[in-house]
Amino acid sequence: MSIKLLFFLLTLNFSNNLYAQNDIEIFPKITGYVGILHPIVTFSSEETKTNFTDYYIVGLPIGINIWKNPTIGLSFEIVPSIKSDSKISKVNNVLIHPGILVRLKKNYTFAGRIAFETSGRYGITPVLTKVIKKNKDHNYFVSLPMPVRFGNNHPTSLTFGFQFGIAF
Template sequence: MLLSLNATAQNEKETFPKITGFVAILHPLVTISANETITNFKDYYAVGMPIGINIWKSEKIGFSFEIVPTIKSDSQVSKVSNILIHPGVLVRLKKGFTFAGRIAFETSGRYGFTPVIAKVIKKYKDHNYYVSMPFPVRFGNNHETTATVGFQVGMGF
């Protein structure tokens, strides 16, 4: 009887809504504005640590809420430089890709939006590993508009 229950459970279709979570490491690579281009790893090192919850309404669409503390370290100091509040919409695409369209509110006073493309690279029964490319665009706080390219590696569960 136990074997037949396990076989049935493995063949069941996913039920929705479905709640998942994730943790990751984010490296901003390059930030561009009208007057300058800034690269991470040159004069300082910045790293973000996204933590989030996804609520999937269906197999194709969901809502995500993410918080990202960022640590910045240079030759003189290492500190939490920003906390990002990052809600958004998730859309599953073909071939295992997911698009996240997020709005952004930063404790630094900046705001904007972040389109993200993600792909699961290794999937297990109770977790997965993924990579993503976020493209943050930020405004406000008396600074020029900036666009950044980042690289993120994470684990979903």
């Protein structure tokens, strides 16, 4: 009986070690996400525009992240935007948004993105993201994007926004 008990304990110990190895992240690692983006206020030399007053704009970001290691990654995001006012609602812009990711401490990530819009604008977008709930197979996050845009015969603009999403 002692040999059976010894065999059982060795088997149990070996299987626990195998299970623990499954929790190790392997790189490169591919993740994806979806979200809802609300631009809050946009500043330019001509005017200050706020969302939710004369119109409502919502963006629907969809992205893929390729993490090279635990701290550095690449990201590719596409963001169709819908604008609705008292007369019409329509897709008014599609943003192509590649960038680099830097994982920071305390579940924060910085994304430095370049921006190409179908509206003819282009620019950069620094984004600070925080994971607010971590689960085994998905995470909930909030982001603060700060797009700076140029071109298409408009003055330079700076927007502050809020994004909520799920990463998997």
